[in-house]
Amino acid sequence: MSYPRIAGTGSSLPERVVTNTELAALVDTGDAWIRERTGIGQRHIVDESESTSDLAERAARNALDAAGIDAGALDLIVVGTTTPDRIYPSTACRLQARLSAGECPAFDVQAVCTGFVYALGVAEKFFRAGSVTRALVVGADTHSRLLDWSDRSTCVLFGDGAGAVVLEASDTPGVMSTHLHADGRYESLLYVDGGTPRGAGRTAPGGAYTKMQGNEVFKVAVRTLHRIVGETLSANGLDHNDIDWLIPHQANIRIIEATARKLGMPMERVVVTVEDHGNTSAASVPLALDAAVRDGRVQRGQVLLLEAFGGGFTWGSALIRY
Numbered sequence: 531m532s533y534p535r536i537a538g539t540g541s542s543l544p545e546r547v548v549t550n551t552e553l554a555a556l557v558d559t560g561d562a563w564i565r566e567r568t569g570i571g572q573r574h575i576v577d578e579s580e581s582t583s584d585l586a587e588r589a590a591r592n593a594l595d596a597a598g599i600d601a602g603a604l605d606l607i608v609v610g611t612t613t614p615d616r617i618y619p620s621t622a623c624r625l626q627a628r629l630s631a632g633e634c635p636a637f638d639v640q641a642v643c644t645g646f647v648y649a650l651g652v653a654e655k656f657f658r659a660g661s662v663t664r665a666l667v668v669g670a671d672t673h674s675r676l677l678d679w680s681d682r683s684t685c686v687l688f689g690d691g692a693g694a695v696v697l698e699a700s701d702t703p704g705v706m707s708t709h710l711h712a713d714g715r716y717e718s719l720l721y722v723d724g725g726t727p728r729g730a731g732r733t734a735p736g737g738a739y740t741k742m743q744g745n746e747v748f749k750v751a752v753r754t755l756h757r758i759v760g761e762t763l764s765a766n767g768l769d770h771n772d773i774d775w776l777i778p779h780q781a782n783i784r785i786i787e788a789t790a791r792k793l794g795m796p797m798e799r800v801v802v803t804v805e806d807h808g809n810t811s812a813a814s815v816p817l818a819l820d821a822a823v824r825d826g827r828v829q830r831g832q833v834l835l836l837e838a839f840g841g842g843f844t845w846g847s848a849l850i851r852y
């Protein structure tokens with residue numbers, strides 16, 4: 531059996547930083563409310579010239595450099611994104627061309643904030659089947675393009691970014707297990723109009739904006755993330771003492787703290803980037819992973835528990851020996 535191990539990580543953020551105070555000039559909000567209710571202090575937002583694949587490419591190149599692997603040696607590219615540059619070709623195909631990564635399979639996975647964890651889970655199955663030896667897995671989103679900047683209940687929450695890992699086949703884990711779930715019955719609590727709906731003619735009318743009943747989403751997220759971390763630990767016969775780092779989706783510090791508390795993990799062993807990045811959707815988990823690898827918190831041999839929850843609803847986790 532072949533397992534994927536993380537050979538290198540990378541990430542990328544747009545240069546432009548938008549503070550809470552700047553948002554208070556657009557909508558009726560304030561730094562104190564945003565910090566207290568979400569833990570967010572600022573977010574990075576793309577300028578008009580940047581796209582999801584620009585961020586994905588920079589993150590991918592950083593991860594390939596860290597791994598010491600040439601893009602031409604990749605035999606799989608999976609990108610988790612909900613904000614592709616185009617409806618098609620996929621962001622993964624555009625990325626493959628930009629990286630000159632040959633003719634390996636390349637495709638996107640759309641699971642909103644769980645996009646990276648889903649992409650990792652899909653890639654893991656390719657390794658387990660023995661079909662690939664080197665893969666690039668990216669989470670990248672420009673969720674700012676899906677925001678109504680007059681809606682204070684959503685526009686303060688999201689930021690843009692990309693994170694990537696290069697995976698390499700190994701006889702020992704590596705990625706020990708991934709756990710993916712969805713429940714489509716919750717669509718009304720979190721969705722973006724747009725796409726190619728019936729009856730709309732050639733394209734959807736108007737813009738595509740995030741609509742969320744935040745409070746309801748919050749409750750389901752806390753409940754569900756508690757379940758998924760429990761599922762992941764028991765599938766591997768472990769408990770929270772065996773985990774060196776919890777690397778959660780960065781939607782809200784209160785959700786992160788609730789998950790850590792229920793798991794029995796002290797916050798010193800939780801990677802938190804929400805203050806600086808906001809919710810970067812599919813990029814959130816790999817951005818946090820890369821930050822903790824690069825600042826030396828995450829060390830080789832340590833056990834990492836990654837988890838995410840997002841629109842769909844989708845949720846998932848990965849247990850990794852780094």
Ligand code: UT7
Binds near residue numbers: 564743745747781
């Ligand atoms: O990434 C995947 C999915 N997303 C999430 O996981 C997000 C989950 N939800 C949340 O993080 C939180 O529910 C929010 C941060 C979105 C909202 O926090 P909350 O504590 O649940 O607030 P709320 O929605 O219950 O609203 C409380 C009050 C309301 O005012 P009233 O009705 O009590 O007068 C809102 O209108 O806060 C008001 N409010 C704001 N006030 C200042 C909502 N947004 C803002 C804002 N600034 N930006």
